[in-house]
Amino acid sequence: MRSQLWFNAPGSAGDHKRRRIRQAGFTTDDFQGKPVIGILSTWSDFNTCHAHFPQRIEDVKRGVWQAGGFPAVIPLQSVSESFSRPTAMLYRNFLAMEAEEAIRSHPVDGVVLMGGCDKTTPGLIMGAASAGVPAIYVPAGAMLRGHWRGATLGTGTSTWQAEADYRAGRLNQAEWEQLSQASVRSTGTCNTMGTASTMTSLVDALGLCLPGASSIPAVDAEHGRMASTAGRRIVEMVWEDLRLTDIVSPASIRNAVITDMALSGSTNSLIHLIAMARRLGIELSLDDFDRASETVPVVCNLMPAGQYLMEDFHFAGGLRALLTVIAHHLDLTTLTVTGRTLGEEIAGARVWNDDVIRPIDNPVYPRGALIVLKGSLAPRGAILKRSAASPDLLNHTGPAVVFHSYKDLHARIDDPSLNITRDSVMVLQNAGPVGAPGMPEWGMLPIPRRLLAEGVRDMVRISDGRMSGTSFGTCVLHVTPESSIGGPLGLVRDGDLIRLDAEGRRLDLLVDDAELEARRRAWQAPSPHYQRGYGAIFSRHVAQADEGCDFDFLSRAGTTLDPEVH
Incomplete structure (x- = not known):
């Protein structure tokens, strides 16, 4: 295991690292000969969608310990959609670079990726793909549905609609403030099929999280159990040497594109999925999305294209149930982080509300969304x-x-x-x-x-x-x-x-x-916006939207070999 190259390095190098890990109160038996699992966390006080991550980190740690691993938290750039300026998209590539380098520069054998807010999902996957170690994704989960004056509110969608009424004079300022506050009832990501839920759903379809994990509400007890299970599973993945490149294939990517259309996913998904695919050496173009758009109808009845929310989607059966509806469009032989195929993982899943997850012959929209x-x-x-x-x-x-x-x-x-x-x-x-x-x-x-x-x-x-x-x-x-x-x-x-x-x-x-x-x-x-710093790097090296907006020097498959450990 690569972690042991650090701890058992010859001479003073290994002695120093063993001494320093003991400084934190651990014994040699805690880490010696065990998979060291990095928990890459995008928590911060400014990322309110991830406010529950401190507890989820403990849940993941519990699972890692139970499976015989050694967990270590590595905090990364939070990339809060609500607070990062000028835009969180400017920092997606920053997070991807930081995740890649954090993995490469630390003694970790596998990683748990903790994200959910829009850019954290693709950023973490891009970085982990380039770093090349076993990885499993833990999605943050959506917030609870909002309620105001008898109406159900969806994060973003309902407030955009209400803002138009406010600007038109149909709502006063007090009403506008009340509605806005009522739309955000708990921690968790947007509860509509916005970018956050789209990207976690696509990661689920790619097989990179525990099957069905993408729809579990952030504050549901099931979410904590899922995080702990992910902690146990990543230890097993290290022993199996099961990596992202083993799981994601051209067929997996096509499954994600088809799923995107059936979900009526976010327009942002095209940029992110292209960038993720290219990090894994898989070519994906806008034409691939356009062809898929005529293949499968929209069967997910969630805002903004429909009427329900992620909480409803979860209890209607979640992504596993939706995939059974469009199964004849998918390659069910693709692999997942469980080591089982997608077909095996969705076998037995059922739709419990056929208005939330529609049958093929009664779609929300007759063709793909995008x-x-x-x-x-x-x-x-x-x-x-x-x-x-x-x-x-x-x-x-x-x-x-x-x-x-x-x-x-x-x-x-x-x-x-x-x-x-x-x-x-x-x-x-x-x-x-x-x-x-x-x-x-x-x-x-x-x-x-x-x-x-x-x-x-x-x-x-x-x-x-x-x-x-x-x-x-x-x-x-x-x-x-x-x-x-x-x-x-x-x-x-x-x-x-x-x-x-x-x-x-x-x-x-x-x-x-x-x-x-x-x-x-x-x-x-x-004139360029930036003369120095990360902004200057971004402006000089960012690709256009049809190429995923990744950096030209990173948008390819392959990993940099670990340097000699000293």
């Missing part, structure tokens, strides 16, 4: 969550109203003199990986207060940014290449006609080639 658009405005692709869009806007042509930055958007959106109607196409530039920076969740552009008061609740909105997985509307996202590196989105001007044809998978700027070429010659790249 589609890829291409055209003169998005040569390398853009994403639309059609299951959360307005059907009457899926084929729409309208004049552009352009905002050059997020600051410009908020300065002018409610200006009474803004020349905008319900038929306009709202365009936000410089919201991409380099331009924002970090590709924030700005894609669900706010509708002008004047139009909200008229009853407008959706418009075609286009950007090179992302949107929260809890968001909804006819929002075209991830336009690639982004505007700040010279993509066509940066050439759009007020009044230009833009055509969205969701059925034809097209997004086009209806401006003649000569005019576009003149604009391209006149275009100037904006």
Whole structure:
């Protein structure tokens, strides 16, 4: 075991490490000849979704001790979706790098990955994949459902809806505050099928957590039992030398893509799954998602595309039950962390509420949730969550109203003199990986207060940014290449006609080639946001959305060999 290379290194090197571990009150028998398990925790006081992790760490430790291992906690960057600025996405790659280096630089034989809040899941998986040791994921679990005035509230989705009513004057400030507070009843991640629940579900479908763990509510006693079981299982995985590369295959990745469509998963999942796959040496493209979109319908009836929440999903049977519904679309021979196949793990699972998890012949939406658009405005692709869009806007042509930055958007959106109607196409530039920076969740552009008061609740909105997985509307996202590196989105001007044809998978700027070429010659790249530090590294090395937004020097399979231990 690699841990013993540290503790039993020849001469003073090994003596020093044994002496220092005893300093913490352990005896030689506690760690000698046993698998050392690193518990990679993304807990912090600012990541309220993970507020229960201190107890879950103890649950994991209990399982590791019971199985004859030696647990050691390694705290990592928290990457809180709510508090990290300018955006948590800027720090996903930071977490991935930190996880990889923490594993490589410490005497651990296997790791338990503790995450859940949006970027922590892909960041941890990316880092562990590159580090190459056995790993098991412990998802944070979703918070309890919210309630206000007899209505059930979903995190994010319900507050976006209420915010529109508040801005339109239909809710006063006190009511808005009451509803907001009522929507967050406990620790845990967003309880809608937002990015957090999508990514933990996809990790479940990939076989990287205990089967069905992704839907257990954060504060349920079952969650603690799951964490302890994961602690026991990782010790066994070390003895079996069962690694991520043994578990995840091209078939596993395809299963995750199919599952994503059936869940009506977050648009962010495309970026993260591509990045995760590439770390494991598996090629995945936007076209793979688009093909899957026509293969399987949406059968998961959760907000924002449906009406229920993660708590309902869990008690309806959770992911294992959903996978039985779409089983004929999946490769059931893929492996899981249990050492058993996916087919073996979902055998016997049942759907207990067929409105939450719909049968194939009664879907929430007849086709997959996410589609890829291409055209003169998005040569390398853009994403639309059609299951959360307005059907009457899926084929729409309208004049552009352009905002050059997020600051410009908020300065002018409610200006009474803004020349905008319900038929306009709202365009936000410089919201991409380099331009924002970090590709924030700005894609669900706010509708002008004047139009909200008229009853407008959706418009075609286009950007090179992302949107929260809890968001909804006819929002075209991830336009690639982004505007700040010279993509066509940066050439759009007020009044230009833009055509969205969701059925034809097209997004086009209806401006003649000569005019576009003149604009391209006149275009100037904006000044970089960062001159030093991690921000400068990010801006210089981040890939575009269609390539997973990983760093160019990390987006590949393979591990760096352990250095000689001293």
